[in-house]
Amino acid sequence: xxxxxxxxxxxxxxxxxxxxxxxxxxxxxxxxxxxxxxxxxxxxxxxxxxxxxxxxxxxxxxxxxxxxxxxxxxxxxxxxxxxxxxxxxxxxxxxxxxxxxxxxxxxxxxxxxxxxxxxxxxxxxxxxxxxxxxxxxxxx
Amino acid sequence: xxxxxxxxxxxxxxxxxxxxxxxxxxxxxxxxxxxxxxxxxxxxxxxxxxxxxxxxxxxxxxxxxxxxxxxxxxxxxxxxxxxxxxxxxxxxxxxxxxxxxxxxxxxxxxxxxxxxxxxxxxxxxxxxxxxxxxxxxxxx
DNA sequence: CGCATTTAGTTTCATTTGAAACTATTTTTA
DNA sequence: TAAAAATAGTTTCAAATGAAACTAAATGCG
Numbered sequence: 001x002x003x004x005x006x007x008x009x010x011x012x013x014x015x016x017x018x019x020x021x022x023x024x025x026x027x028x029x030x031x032x033x034x035x036x037x038x039x040x041x042x043x044x045x046x047x048x049x050x051x052x053x054x055x056x057x058x059x060x061x062x063x064x065x066x067x068x069x070x071x072x073x074x075x076x077x078x079x080x081x082x083x084x085x086x087x088x089x090x091x092x093x094x095x096x097x098x099x100x101x102x103x104x105x106x107x108x109x110x111x112x113x114x115x116x117x118x119x120x121x122x123x124x125x126x127x128x129x130x131x132x133x134x135x136x137x138x139x140x
Numbered sequence: 141x142x143x144x145x146x147x148x149x150x151x152x153x154x155x156x157x158x159x160x161x162x163x164x165x166x167x168x169x170x171x172x173x174x175x176x177x178x179x180x181x182x183x184x185x186x187x188x189x190x191x192x193x194x195x196x197x198x199x200x201x202x203x204x205x206x207x208x209x210x211x212x213x214x215x216x217x218x219x220x221x222x223x224x225x226x227x228x229x230x231x232x233x234x235x236x237x238x239x240x241x242x243x244x245x246x247x248x249x250x251x252x253x254x255x256x257x258x259x260x261x262x263x264x265x266x267x268x269x270x271x272x273x274x275x276x277x278x279x280x
Numbered sequence: 281c282g283c284a285t286t287t288a289g290t291t292t293c294a295t296t297t298g299a300a301a302c303t304a305t306t307t308t309t310a
Numbered sequence: 311t312a313a314a315a316a317t318a319g320t321t322t323c324a325a326a327t328g329a330a331a332c333t334a335a336a337t338g339c340g
Contacts, residue, residue, distance in 0.1 A: 015155030
């Protein structure tokens with residue numbers, strides 16, 4: 001039994017390193033953390049949705065979403081509007097500053113990913129996607 | 141830009157799911173957390189080493205190691221002995237209860253891993269190992 | 281309708297985490 | 311050597327996390 005050969009251990013070390021690298025990068029470059037980054041990306045593609053919908057799309061739990069939205073509104077990247085049919089809910093939308101931020105964040109993210117992937121061959125990329133999909137099926 | 145297609149996101153979701161599954165499993169089966177599990181595995185292979193050495197082997201930081209060792213000694217799985225040459229350090233070793241615990245934990249871990257891997261073909265397993273090694277080289 | 285249940289989101293609380301400061305000891309260097 | 315620097319490990323503190331309890335509103339049902 002060798003810890004360094006143990007798959008779940010390897011996976012967790014690897015992904016922790018990658019996330020940590022990204023988190024630092026976004027903090028430095030844009031002053032946002034990973035939760036904020038995720039919510040921003042979701043609102044970029046899905047304008048005017050509620051916290052509930054964001055939770056659905058992001059796999060984050062509602063407490064974290066609530067806090068993240070609060071902080072993004074405070075930082076003035078988002079504008080909330082009262083939900084027309086449900087007094088408990090608000091819709092959130094990137095405002096001008098938010099859209100401006102995302103015009104820098106999105107290409108940066110794609111560059112970051114491309115930089116990772118550029119070091120793999122086409123075959124390796126395909127294998128990677130296949131394996132991720134397969135694990136997701138296995139684990140559910 | 142689709143979050144669900146974004147590699148770092150996919151990796152972190154995947155590894156989070158796997159770690160969470162394992163953490164619950166070990167808590168339920170043996171009443172130990174992942175830090176404790178890691179330290180136990182390391183001491184199983186490397187008896188009589190110091191916290192420093194454990195940190196080196198586990199990639200965990202020294203605060204976490206210190207707390208984990210404390211809790212494992214409290215749970216009476218480890219016996220510390222004064223380091224012969226350095227009054228600041230102790231050597232740690234699995235005691236009787238610890239060895240007994242590990243006789244259950246190790247096969248269980250291997251079974252857990254085998255269960256994951258059994259759902260991959262030989263080719264997929266090779267690809268997986270290759271990709272993990274490659275990412276480790278890329279990221280350092 | 282009117283009471284019970286569910287749902288959206290927030291707050292509270294206890295736990296986990298790790299950086300920074302700290303203690304105690306060992307090693308280096310002048 | 312004796313003072314300075316480095317090292318092993320612990321404690322302190324503040325931030326992040328998420329389960330559980332909570333508030334307020336919407337929905338279901340008799």
